[in-house]
Amino acid sequence: MSDTNGNIVQARGITKNFKRGAETIHVLHDLDLDIPNGEFLALMGPSGSGKSTLLNLIGGLDRPDTGSMEVGGERVDALGARRLAKWRARHIGFVFQFYNLLPALTAARNVELPLLLAPLSKKERRRQVETALKVVGLDHRTKHYPRQLSGGEQQRVGIARAIATDPTLLLCDEPTGDLDRTSGDEILDILQALSREHGKTIVMVTHDPHAAQRAGRTMYLDEGHLTAERPA
Amino acid sequence: MKYVHLVWSNLKRKKVRTFLTFSSVLVAFLLFGYLSAIETALEQGVSVAGADRLMVRHKVSLIQPLPETYEAQIEQIDGVVDATPATWFGGVYQEPRNFFFQAPVKPREYLAMYPEFLLPEDQLEAWLNTRTGVVVGRAIADRFDWKIGDRVPIQATIWFKRDGSRLWEFDIVGIYDGAEQATDTAQFLFRYDYFDEARQEGARGNVGWYIVRVDDPDRSVEIADAIDERFANSPAETSAETELAFVQGFANQLGNIGKIMTGVLSAVFFTILLVAGNTMAQTVRERIGEIGVIKAIGFTDRQVMGLVLAESLVLAGSAGLVGLGVAAWLISAGDPTGGAFPMFFFPPADMAVGALLAITLGVAAGAFPAMQARRLQVAEALRRK
Numbered sequence: 001m002s003d004t005n006g007n008i009v010q011a012r013g014i015t016k017n018f019k020r021g022a023e024t025i026h027v028l029h030d031l032d033l034d035i036p037n038g039e040f041l042a043l044m045g046p047s048g049s050g051k052s053t054l055l056n057l058i059g060g061l062d063r064p065d066t067g068s069m070e071v072g073g074e075r076v077d078a079l080g081a082r083r084l085a086k087w088r089a090r091h092i093g094f095v096f097q098f099y100n101l102l103p104a105l106t107a108a109r110n111v112e113l114p115l116l117l118a119p120l121s122k123k124e125r126r127r128q129v130e131t132a133l134k135v136v137g138l139d140h141r142t143k144h145y146p147r148q149l150s151g152g153e154q155q156r157v158g159i160a161r162a163i164a165t166d167p168t169l170l171l172c173d174e175p176t177g178d179l180d181r182t183s184g185d186e187i188l189d190i191l192q193a194l195s196r197e198h199g200k201t202i203v204m205v206t207h208d209p210h211a212a213q214r215a216g217r218t219m220y221l222d223e224g225h226l227t228a229e230r231p232a
Numbered sequence: 233m234k235y236v237h238l239v240w241s242n243l244k245r246k247k248v249r250t251f252l253t254f255s256s257v258l259v260a261f262l263l264f265g266y267l268s269a270i271e272t273a274l275e276q277g278v279s280v281a282g283a284d285r286l287m288v289r290h291k292v293s294l295i296q297p298l299p300e301t302y303e304a305q306i307e308q309i310d311g312v313v314d315a316t317p318a319t320w321f322g323g324v325y326q327e328p329r330n331f332f333f334q335a336p337v338k339p340r341e342y343l344a345m346y347p348e349f350l351l352p353e354d355q356l357e358a359w360l361n362t363r364t365g366v367v368v369g370r371a372i373a374d375r376f377d378w379k380i381g382d383r384v385p386i387q388a389t390i391w392f393k394r395d396g397s398r399l400w401e402f403d404i405v406g407i408y409d410g411a412e413q414a415t416d417t418a419q420f421l422f423r424y425d426y427f428d429e430a431r432q433e434g435a436r437g438n439v440g441w442y443i444v445r446v447d448d449p450d451r452s453v454e455i456a457d458a459i460d461e462r463f464a465n466s467p468a469e470t471s472a473e474t475e476l477a478f479v480q481g482f483a484n485q486l487g488n489i490g491k492i493m494t495g496v497l498s499a500v501f502f503t504i505l506l507v508a509g510n511t512m513a514q515t516v517r518e519r520i521g522e523i524g525v526i527k528a529i530g531f532t533d534r535q536v537m538g539l540v541l542a543e544s545l546v547l548a549g550s551a552g553l554v555g556l557g558v559a560a561w562l563i564s565a566g567d568p569t570g571g572a573f574p575m576f577f578f579p580p581a582d583m584a585v586g587a588l589l590a591i592t593l594g595v596a597a598g599a600f601p602a603m604q605a606r607r608l609q610v611a612e613a614l615r616r617k
Contacts, residue, residue: 053611061528062611082532089530096614100525104241114529116234161529 008169008201009035009058013067016053027053029224031067040195040202042215049221051205052173058203059092059171060084072168089117093162097174099154101146101161107133108142111160118165132160136190152183159190163200170194172204176211188214239542242515250547253511257551257593258558260504261586265559267493268582272414273573285345286444286456287478291469294320297438298468300428306444309462311455313447316341317424317439323386323400325376332372334386334420335440336427339367345443348411349419355380355406363426366402369417371575373407375566380404386420391431400430416575444472501593508597512544516601523605524613537606544598545591552590556583 011033018025027050035041043051056062057069060076069077072091079087093114101110108129115125133139136156146154155175162170172191176184192214194200204215212218220227243250288306290296297319306315321334339359343349351359351367359365368378378384381404388398402422410417428436446455456472463470516523523536531539560578567576 056611059528061614062609082534085527085530085532087530088528092530094525094528096525100521100614102241102522102525104245105238109237109241113526116238117530122234 006036007034008037008039008072009033009203010070011054011058011067012070014054014057014064014069015066016050016057016062016064026224028057028064031224031226033219033226035201035203038195038199038201040192040200040214040216041204042212042218043203043205043221044207044209044212044218045221047207050224051221054221054226055171055173055203055205058169059094060088086117089114089165091168093165093167093170095155095158095162095170095172095175097177099146099151099158099178101154101157103146106143106145107138107149107157107160110146110157111164113161114165128164129160132164133157135163135194136160150183151179152186155179155183155187156190159187159194163194168201170200170202172202174205174207176206176208181210184208184211235539235542238539239546242519242543243547246515249511249514253508253547254551256507257504257548257590258555260500261552261555261590262559262562263500264497264586264589265556265563265578265582267497268586269559269563269576269578270573271493272579272582273567273576283449283474283476284446284452285475286446286452286459286472287475288315288442288444288456288459288470288472289440289478291460291471294441296468297435297440298442298470300437300439302442302463302468302470303439305462306442306459309455309458311446311448311451311458313445314341314345315442315444316345317442318342319424319427319438319440320390321386321388321420321427322390323388325384325386330376332418332420333416334422336424337421338424339421342421342443345445348415349408349417350411351406351408355408358405359423362403362405363423364401364403365405366420366422367406367408368404368421369419370407370409371417371566372420373404375418378404378407380407391427391435393430394432396432413577413579414575418575443475501589505593505596508544508548508593509600511547512540512598512601513604515543516540516605520608520613523608524610527608527610528614533606536608537602540602540605541595541598544602545594548594548597549590552593553587556586556590559586 011031014028014031014033016028018027031054033054043054045051053062057064057077058071060071060079063077067077068075074087076084076087102113105113111129111132112125115128120128129142130139133142136159138153138156138160141149141153146157149157155178159175170191175191176187179187188211191202191204195202195216202215204211206212288298288302290298300317303315303317306312316338318335318337321336323334324330325332339356343351343356349369355367359367366384372378384402384404386400386402388400392398393400408417424439444455444459446452452474456474459472460470527533527536560583563576563578567573
């Protein structure tokens with residue numbers, strides 16, 4: 001994935017509104033954002049401030065009303081649905097607050113999901129699943145179903161799924177939001193290691209200042225605007 | 233193939249629901265198989281009716297006899313190749329429910345008239361050499377476990393013997409097979425000369441109807457008219473028609489049953505479509521969050537739609553095919569009525585239609601939920617989890 005002036009993410013003039021009945025909710029206003037390659041960025045802000053919306057726009061899950069979103073030199077906001085899906089499969093790894101594992105699949109099968117979209121043999125897929133689960137320390141739980149795993153373990157499987165295809169950008173939406181402090185710290189350790197040791201660019205949305213401290217930089221969203229300083 | 237486990241694991245998720253839906257579809261196709269076999273049994277006579285054969289009966293009704301002297305006169309009519317008589321015997325073997333067609337016939341002429349009845353030459357010779365000999369079709373031989381050499385007693389209900397007795401005894405000398413699956417192999421054919429000599433005096437010299445072979449099927453109607461004209465104003469006027477029309481006349485009496493069955497089957501399939509469709513819609517509704525996740529991962533809208541359709545196809549399609557298989561297996565055991573449907577089988581063409589129907593049902597049941605899954609916006613789906 002090529003980048004733009006050393007930035008893997010370059011958002012310019014992003015505006016996003018939502019309609020709720022007759023009411024229009026202004027979520028993001030003329031927002032600019034640069035994320036350098038390899039950065040671990042924490043996005044903080046109160047509920048409803050648009051953190052997850054911004055994450056969705058970066059990950060190509062949603063489109064801005066105005067502005068441009070370039071990720072790795074690709075105008076994500078201009079891609080058609082099919083190309084966008086393929087682009088996500090190649091370049092983006094998502095980690096969700098509630099893990100979002102498929103309950104009918106084992107840990108290994110969950111991790112394998114994004115690999116099904118890559119031109120890999122069964123053997124290659126199995127090898128990459130093993131590697132990803134080893135990175136998160138769950139290579140001994142491959143055949144377990146989500147219901148047989150603790151919350152922390154499920155989130156580690158979620159991270160393994162996100163990194164299985166070796167994406168350029170890892171987008172984490174409140175990855176510790178549903179976990180106790182110990183499990184949350186384990187998850188943050190993994191994310192930090194992925195950033196430092198593997199050079200992954202990570203954008204993490206969080207409410208938790210403790211979690212944000214692990215990131216290299218923290219930015220704050222408030223009333224649709226992004227600032228480097230925590231709002232009063 | 234790499235997506236098979238996704239489809240399979242989703243079907244396994246709600247085992248009871250999957251089992252119930254699978255069973256509903258299976259039973260519907262089992263019913264389809266049976267109704268198809270029954271409809272075939274009702275109509276088979278029509279479909280196998282010889283194009284070059286005419287049936288000549290008394291103008292008043294089939295139960296009024298015709299003189300046996302008509303045979304020679306019919307054979308003199310232009311376009312007629314051969315004519316042979318047959319008569320409804322209507323006897324009872326052991327008990328009335330053991331119904332099957334019995335008729336006194338002229339062996340060589342009758343077999344020449346029905347080349348689809350395959351009888352080995354030595355058995356034909358034995359028939360010609362045994363006055364009480366009877367040739368039976370494979371279906372009733374199997375049904376009653378008859379073998380060559382067995383003696384079969386039949387209680388007459390119409391044709392009493394000269395001494396007033398009702399008991400007719402026949403020796404099985406041959407078993408004929410059908411040239412095609414649809415050939416009637418449930419007939420019980422014995423010699424006309426034995427029958428005519430043994431029956432009561434007043435009834436002798438009369439037959440039930442004539443089967444006539446014509447040289448040109450395109451002239452059948454013209455020849456039938458010539459036959460009727462030949463016997464017009466005689467004490468026994470005739471009504472000649474093609475075998476097709478003759479058999480169709482019988483089938484038409486049951487025609488409404490066929491329509492009723494088609495109606496029942498349509499209602500069943502419509503209900504099953506709703507059941508399977510509802511199951512698929514429910515599985516999609518329950519998995520909106522998961523669909524959002526796999527779309528976020530990079531599955532395209534088409535791939536997601538394909539997965540839902542595949543699930544529906546596997547569920548309804550496999551249940552339908554298993555239902556057809558079970559139906560074929562049960563129907564292969566033969567006529568369940570004990571004789572009302574001598575040609576009771578599941579036609580391969582109907583099996584193919586059933587298989588097509590199963591696939592169509594799978595697609596139709598999954599189409600709407602698959603479109604829903606396709607249209608689902610990722611961000612919206614993740615929010616609705």
